[in-house]
Amino acid sequence: xxxxxxISGTNSxxxxxxxxxxxxxxxxxxxxxxxxxxxxxxxxxxRKVVPDIDxxxxxxxxxxxxxxxxxxxxxxxxxxxDPIVLKGSPPLGVCTVCIGKKEIGWKxxxxxxxxxxxxxxxxxGD
Numbered sequence: 001x002x003x004x005x006x007i008s009g010t011n012s013x014x015x016x017x018x019x020x021x022x023x024x025x026x027x028x029x030x031x032x033x034x035x036x037x038x039x040x041x042x043x044x045x046x047r048k049v050v051p052d053i054d055x056x057x058x059x060x061x062x063x064x065x066x067x068x069x070x071x072x073x074x075x076x077x078x079x080x081x082d083p084i085v086l087k088g089s090p091p092l093g094v095c096t097v098c099i100g101k102k103e104i105g106w107k108x109x110x111x112x113x114x115x116x117x118x119x120x121x122x123x124x125g126d
Contacts, residue, residue, distance in 0.1 A: 001025045001072075006034045006042055006057075013045040020046060022087040025054045025072055032059040 002023035004016060007030050013020060020026055026046050031039055043055055056072065058065035084104040 001027055003027045003029060004046075006030050006039060010038065010041045010045055013042070013049050017049045018088075020049050020053065023050070023053060025056060026050075027069060028055060028057045030059070031057045031064065032061055 002016070002019045002025070004012060004020075004026060006028050013026075028039075028042065028046075034042070039057065043057075046053060046055055054072075056065050056069050058069060060066070086102045086104065088102070
């Protein structure tokens, strides 16, 4: 799921194209703060980037769209023992341990992770 704010501007879906391209659902937030015309333009901008994406418009103050969003989350398949693989590689600079990795889980990564003020590593991979 990609979460985008409706008040970020009608061109923001084009700027967030890589994020939207990897998502199954685009959750548009703060729809109470924009006009109906702006919502429609925003929705069409998302459709130009990813034509077949499912768009959920939400408004947390009134609860609009949250029922459908919760139904989408609940109906997702359970995470089992099968390895979880990302649709795309994380962007550079996210984490030196994660660069280029699509597999999720500590067993699939390498490197040393430790806070600056902690002498012993929190994680030491292969």
